[in-house]
Amino acid sequence: MDALAGLLEGPRARGAFMIRACFEPPWSIRVEDRAPLTVMVMVRGEAWVVPDRGEQIRLRPGDLAVARGPDPYTCADDPGTAPQALILPGAECRYPDGRSLNGSMDLGVRTWGDRLDGSAVMLIGTYLWQGEISGRLLNALPPLLCLPADVWDCPLTPYLMEEIVRDEPGQEVVLDRLLDLLVIAALRAWFSRPEAAAPAWYRAMADPVVGRVLRLIQDDPAHPWTVASLAGKAGVSRAALARRFTELVGEPPMTYLTGWRLGLAADALRDTGDTLDAIARRVGYGGAFALSSAFKRVYGVSPQDYRARVVG
Numbered sequence: 001m002d003a004l005a006g007l008l009e010g011p012r013a014r015g016a017f018m019i020r021a022c023f024e025p026p027w028s029i030r031v032e033d034r035a036p037l038t039v040m041v042m043v044r045g046e047a048w049v050v051p052d053r054g055e056q057i058r059l060r061p062g063d064l065a066v067a068r069g070p071d072p073y074t075c076a077d078d079p080g081t082a083p084q085a086l087i088l089p090g091a092e093c094r095y096p097d098g099r100s101l102n103g104s105m106d107l108g109v110r111t112w113g114d115r116l117d118g119s120a121v122m123l124i125g126t127y128l129w130q131g132e133i134s135g136r137l138l139n140a141l142p143p144l145l146c147l148p149a150d151v152w153d154c155p156l157t158p159y160l161m162e163e164i165v166r167d168e169p170g171q172e173v174v175l176d177r178l179l180d181l182l183v184i185a186a187l188r189a190w191f192s193r194p195e196a197a198a199p200a201w202y203r204a205m206a207d208p209v210v211g212r213v214l215r216l217i218q219d220d221p222a223h224p225w226t227v228a229s230l231a232g233k234a235g236v237s238r239a240a241l242a243r244r245f246t247e248l249v250g251e252p253p254m255t256y257l258t259g260w261r262l263g264l265a266a267d268a269l270r271d272t273g274d275t276l277d278a279i280a281r282r283v284g285y286g287g288a289f290a291l292s293s294a295f296k297r298v299y300g301v302s303p304q305d306y307r308a309r310v311v312g
Helices: 003-007 135-139 156-163 171-191 200-204 210-219 227-234 238-249 253-271 274-281 288-299 303-311
Strands: 016-024 030-031 038-044 047-051 057-059 066-067 073-076 086-087 092-094 106-108 111-113 120-127 146-147
Touching: 003 200, 038 086, 038 156, 047 066, 047 146, 057 066, 057 135, 057 146, 066 120, 066 171, 092 227, 106 227, 120 156, 146 171, 156 171, 200 210, 210 227, 210 238, 210 253, 210 288, 227 238, 227 253, 253 274, 253 288, 274 303, 288 303
Parallel strands: 016 111, 030 086
Antiparallel strands: 016 120, 030 073, 038 066, 038 120, 047 057, 047 073, 066 146, 086 092, 106 111
């Protein structure tokens, strides 16, 4: 598994919130939903995305923005336009004064705004739960990034524009997978750009020693790796590997291995009904008890509680 494949293993939408937003200026929406990741594609017209901290960005047709939660931001026709609606956790909508507006701005199937023929049209996909996106992926992203249309061309956009307004059996699953593909396409384009500031472990894949060790860990996490066995495979001493790995990746080899194994376990808890013992052995732990202890130490909850939260 290469670095990008490992990075993109995380996006797995499950009942994601997806809408086509249609507005006529002046318009402004304040987003405080604390969602882990939101993707915005400008289809027609222009919009501004204004975070509370950091640089605001202007979206033109074909541009894509990715907002990493939980920090709030505002989408508007102009940075100076006062918010007219507030988006809260659970896709709850309110007026700025606190009154509910759920339903009052519905314009049809997964379509929302003030005018169906509005001059500004944006496709929005939101991952609602932290478990749908790996922590390693989220940590690799800035709070807000933009891919202008002149540096990327995503063929998924027209298809998503058609599918988002369909009301067919199983449509939510179709849209979940389209959102995952859109995120993957966007991140491939983003990490190829010099300003992306790719994470240290991603850059370390180019190193002949550390890159080999990272691939060994990612390809066979269940193997009983030690610093000595990894160093032997890489053709260096234990001390040299520990020093070089920590310098390039930012954490020791065994710490990285633990994080990788537990991330895989979290994915399995979310996406399968496998027993804890089966998951433990698949990712390199001797049994359910060993995995539970490590999992709770890192995630703060037991594997059972984690599964109940992200699946239930």
